[in-house]
Amino acid sequence: MKYAASVATSAQGALATALLVAMTTPAGGGQIHKEIAAEGGKLITITGHGDELIRKIIVTYPTGEEVVIRGFVTEQDNGFVVDQGFINGELMPETMLEGMTADLNDTSLNVVYAKQNAPKGGVGDFFSGGRTPRASDLSSWAESQGWTASQTANGPLKYTDSSGVVRLTIKGGSDRAPGSAGPHIEVRDATGQRINPRTGEPVTRRSPDNHTEIDYDL
Structure with a gap:
């Protein structure tokens, strides 16, 4: 988990870019699947469905390790409510997920961690x-x-x-x-x-x- 934790931290900037692409994709009823080649050999995959609010963002590293963020689209421009994060299938600590949420809010996204959301x-x-x-x-x-x-x-x-x-x-x-x-x-x-x-x-x-x-x- 030591390397995975550093992986999650370094993923924050890439995740912000990936989420921005996902949130600005025109709404529709089709399947959402986007793959983005990021710096350092990382692959960012965004999945979901146009008729649903749930989105999954998967960051895959050259080592095979993955960071997965799940959240819900909101009515705000580029809005997203993050509720869970996983590193290699293990639940991400709340403090780490909160930190990633804070970093994402430094972009043009409106991201809220679920437990902070009324x-x-x-x-x-x-x-x-x-x-x-x-x-x-x-x-x-x-x-x-x-x-x-x-x-x-x-x-x-x-x-x-x-x-x-x-x-x-x-x-x-x-x-x-x-x-x-x-x-x-x-x-x-x-x-x-x-x-x-x-x-x-x-x-x-x-x-x-x-x-x-x-x-x-x-």
Whole structure:
């Protein structure tokens, strides 16, 4: 890991360039796959899908070592929320990932480390531009926050934070409750207040904005 750590540090400038290319690629429904030959024999590969928010940036070194960064596209220009980093398959220490995020912010990118990002703001990014997010993307995002998943038979998928607050509920839809027939999510902030995930504004249980439509693909 000693060499890998130095690899991660030296990769920061190259990653910034690679991310800028990825973020300025026109949006679309096709598969995203870019390969960039960088200095020192490094290969930067960017993968994802135009209809999804998740991007993966892989930096491969001549030695075979790899640095992998995963994140989510945001509504900001060149915006990116970094949630995980790996070196040769091993989870990157948080301090190292935070350092890489800080260095990326010295470029024209708007990069936020997931744990520094307010949860309601993070989930709001999934709805930017009028998009309808997938349940699987929301599930991955909730896991990146460190929330615990639970689900009973035929029940909704719930994500609970370390304080015991159910922050995200993903429902496939039910005709039993008015306004709940289609797939949707319910979101709460850290205090347990129900919020509109698009705006972060408080809502009530009976408010239409308490049930926000999603594409259910779980």
